[in-house]
Amino acid sequence: MSSRAARWVRVGLPPVLAAFIAIVAWEAWVAVREVPAYLVPAPSAIVRAFTADPARYALAARTSMVEALGGLLLGSGAAFVLAVAMAHSRPLERALYPLALLVKVTPVVAVAPLFIIWFGFGTLPKMLVAALITFFPMLVNAVTGLRSVDPAAHDFMRTLHATPLQVFRMLRLPASLPYVFAALRISVPLCIIGAVVAEWMAGDGGIGQVILIANGDLDTAALFAAVVVLASMAIGLTALLALLERRLLFWHESSERV
């Protein structure tokens, strides 16, 4: 067995085994105690609910994914741009930080209906809710990251008359990447939650709507299937992010674990 395969077994086997045991125990518990399906469906019932109409879940997942990813890009992107400005100016940081905090503490559930009134029932309001929820983690992390430059490296560049743009491009931007990725790790599950919450308010599709309908029908198995799809989306995105991070941050100590 190659060392690569051995690594996969060592790293991948424990969680898979744990999940398998949990699923078997769950199935057994439901069967033995004869738990009603509308309370807790057995894992096999959840699988049946999914396989009965996989296209429905796939379509809904696509809708939610577009909203969530669009929101993530929009929110994190805007936050990063603002972070660049704030990292370069303390007065600007002091001026804008309370506003950013206000955005942070405003409950998404309260803002979502407002966005629907303003922007209608399409994709845009859902993206905006997802964007709002991912804004703050990126802003705070990026400001910290853009300031976390090695003073010795900065001094060296200053003695060579480096322009602010050169310092940004060669020093601040790469130095901020570990913080940017930390923010994204927080934001990936959040942006999916944001999209789903917005779909509850004005569902014309997406996993949020599947959950809403399943809930109305007391179709708990379908509800669980939708939740599993959501979880898979979050896990998939997180894994993709981890892969990207390992590529880009090979030089950072955080990438030395695993």
Next chain:
Amino acid sequence: MPVTTAPALVVRGLVHRYEGEAGGLLALDGAELRLAAGEFVSIVGPSGCGKSTLLRAGAGLIATSPGTVEVLGGTASQACAAHVLGLVSQDPGLLPWRTVEANVALPLELTGGPPRGTLGGIAEAARALVQRVGLERFAAAYPHQLSGGMRQRVALARALVHRPRLLLMDEPFGALDELSREELCLELLSLWEQQRASVLFVTHSIREAVLLSDRVLVMSASPGHMVDEVPIDLPRPRTLAAQEAPSFAAYVHRIRAALGAPSTSTAHSTGDPA
């Protein structure tokens, strides 16, 4: 390289105060310094005597008023703009996402090309310096794969690649073990013999200062001021054998006395095992 008569660095009446409570800390009170073109001068002194502050003033990294700082006949910021300064700090300050060669190439990217009078482009000039400090096998390695001594070698190569006329070194070998320290001293001496930039070298180590310098300035703390100036009249080019000379011991003794540190505890604080 054209021979200039302007001194490499002249500091007059420099006062510097670090902001803080109770009026801050007076780091320098009227410091004076004169560094001739091509001269190698070290400053030794206890921690907090302002020797690093003096060096940072020469690099244009801190405000210098009251007082004047003249670098190669102009202001410090003019010297920065003319790309005639090289800086090595105690922390190597390498960019961890760049390879050794790309780190050494950084000054050339900032100045817009290889130094005049060299053949080839930026990559060739950087590679030549990497080779010069004996790291050709590690040209494609990243800083986190190197030892502390090797990282400081990279920092030295990076500070010299654009052929600066004034090299400012702020306790460059302070974080290294004794062996790496000696090795890097020799490396620095041989590079200096070749390039003949003026060097201001700030250190805790008396022996290091004597081994390297034409002149050693001794500073005292709070507020920092010069207490002695010791011309080192040892033949060049120097090797570690220079330390065996009786005059070497005499210089070390004189500097230690000027530091007012006859006791072993203070001698230890200068980072210089007796």
